[in-house]
Amino acid sequence: MSIVVSHVSKRFRAEREKKEGFLAVDDASFEVPRGHLLALLGPSGSGKSTILRIIAGLEIPDSGEVLMDGRVVSGRPVHQRGVGFVFQHYALFKHATAEKNIAFGLEVRKWPRGEIQKRVRELLDLVQLRGYEDRYPSQLSGGQRQRVALARALAPRPNVLLLDEPFGALDAKVRRNLAAQLRALHKEVHTTTIFVTHDQEEAIEIADEIVVINRGRVEQVGTAAEVYDRPATKFVASFIGNVNVIEATVDGETAYLGPKRLPIRGFDAPPHARDVVLLVRPEDIEIIEDETAPGLECTIREIRYRGDRYEQELDLAGLPVRMTEDKMRGQTCERRPGDRVRVRLNKYALFEAEKGHAALRAQLETLGYIE
Amino acid sequence: MRENQVSDGGSAAANPKPPAGRSRMRRALGPENLMIGAVVVWFSVLVLFPLGAMVRGVFDSGFADSIRSLGSPVALHAFWLTLGITVVAVIINTFFGVIVALVLARQRFVGKLLFNGVLDLPFALSPVVAGFMFIVLFGPNGWLGRWFEAGGIRIIFALPGMVLATIFITLPFVTREVVPVLQEAGTEQEDAARTLGADGWQTFRRITVPSIRWGLGYGVCLTASRALGEFGAVLIVSGSVIGKTQTATSYIHQEFTDFHYAGAFAASLVLAVASFLMLMTMEVIRRRVTARME
Secondary structure (H helix, E strand, C coil), X not given: CCEEEXXXXXXXXXXXXXXXXXXXXXXXXXXXXXXXEEEEXXXXXXXXXXXXXHHHXXXXXXXXXXXXXXXXXXXXXXXXXXXXXXXXXXXXXXXXXXXXXXXXXXXXXXXXXXXXXXXXXXXXXXXXXCCCCCCCHHHCCHHHHHHHHHHHHHCCCCCEXXXXXXXXXXXXXXXXXXXXXXXXXXXXXXXXXXXXXXXXXXXXXHCCEEEEXXXXXXXXXXXXXXXXXXXXXXXXXXXXXXXXXXEEEEECCEEEECCEEEECCCCCCCCCCEEEEEEECHHHEEEECCCCCCCEEEEEEXXXXXXXXXXXXXXXXXXXXXXXXXXXCCCHHHCCCCCEEEEEECCCEEEECCCCCCCCCCCCCCCCCCC | CHXXXXXXXXXXHHCCCCCCHHHHHHHHCCHHHHHHHHHHHXXXXXXXXXXXXXXXXXXXXXXXHHHHHHCCHHHHHHHHXXXXXXXXXXHHHHHHHHHHHHHHHXXXXXXXXXXXXXXXXXXXXXXXXXXXXXXXXHCCCCCCXXXXXXXXXXXXXXXXXXXXXXXXXXXXXXHHHHHHHHHHHCCHHHHHHHHCCCCHHHHHHHHHHHHHHHHHHHHHHHHHHHHHHCCHHHHHHHCCCCCCCCCHHHXXXXXHHCXXXXXXXXXXXXXXXXXXXHHHHHHHHHHHHHCCCC
């Protein structure tokens, strides 16, 4: 089933003191094609869970519509929407065994008993919990509870599967394992799936498409590669992946990073000098050995070994800049703190320094630099 | 030894050497044990001794006489009446108590704080005052009573008034027990049930009720115990007509004032045992059922 979220807004009613209330979702729009796996990614409190609950019908939006297969479902109560929902803290029925939890959605739909038993067994196999059917939630581990919750949501064959921070409460190892399982499961059942996460790695790893949310607004919709390599806003650039934020001034085709000058091409330069921020990822900074090639001169402050890579703190005209280098490629170990090196920014983005505004954006391409 | 003398209970416990006689005594007289002792003594004086005295009273004043007086038509009528009133009060208060609890735990409305305070009033108010209130309201010349009287319905000095007074007295118990349980259970399980296709009633019956059942059970037991033992309010609205509107407690009172202690002791014991059994049974069932779940 395809889902369209169209101009949805939701303000939570104020507690007595604050009159304004809290605008949790602000004119959010995006689409999920049938069978896709989409991540709603944002920091905590960004409204992503509220959007998910609105799709499920657990919250009523103040304005805007949710469409399923092209039909507006706003008036349809939760229990008639045919969604499967996995809650962050599992929300398993404490007084019921794993088997009874999974069977619940089938029992309320009045499936015949034999069918229910068959389906429950199927799901126990799917989530690899055969033998645990008689356990109560309190007798299961976190990962097992989450799998029961997933099986319970899938049992009535929902048109849409919604997962709210499904792995948030689990430790890192179980989390990675379950994430891989979810991906595999999605390949198998092909239910349209939306999951909420604050973990960008998780989103990149699992989702076909990512919707980045900040303060209730949709910042960008795109594939993992799109949001990572071509962030639409300053927020997206800084939230996803690591990034150096360097304050600079633009004058014509030159950016000034302190006393250093960086020629910029393809940047729709404003007529007068302007404050901008230059965002560059640590892995997009490269040390150049060629003495004659253009580059920005800086000093190495610190070198840290990170297992698969070296991480170095550079001093670029007084600004701290972090870069990473592959172990294979890097000659870093031969360098020492205090060494002077020249670097090239392979990829970067420029944004107007005004908060949240992203009108100006440099083309991301390889550029040469002179001091 | 010298070390032990200066050390307090805590560090003596941490000492790997077995404690010598003197420090053991110190520990026996430690604050925890003193508190346990105080609780036992306090409880004995207030609860166990009176109960023991009541049991002894039954035997001292003649066991056979006690049994005989319990079997008398007047006593039987009083007990049946009390039982009937209790059952009705429990059913009505359970029904409305759960609704009130749901509203208090889940809804926000203007005046909730005030409502929350007023809810305990029936419990805080003297039962005699409560009874008097009902007389003023429902008596033959009362504001509402005169209309009922005109319609030929008698409320005061009759069964409806007694039921009404009992319901009033036991009003907050179910709600007060259920609200915290509801708050602790939260709404996530109910949300989950709804996304799984359960409608409002299915969600309530299959998810909400099981999650509040122990609080509800305890509330019902308290309501029933209180209803069984209610005296003041019911006495005032009933007029305590022997064989007609006399309840178990007012029967006890009457036997006592008639110097017929055997009957008073026996009836008292029956009421006490009934309340005790109810609370114990409830606790035993709870432990047995939740042993695996929690």
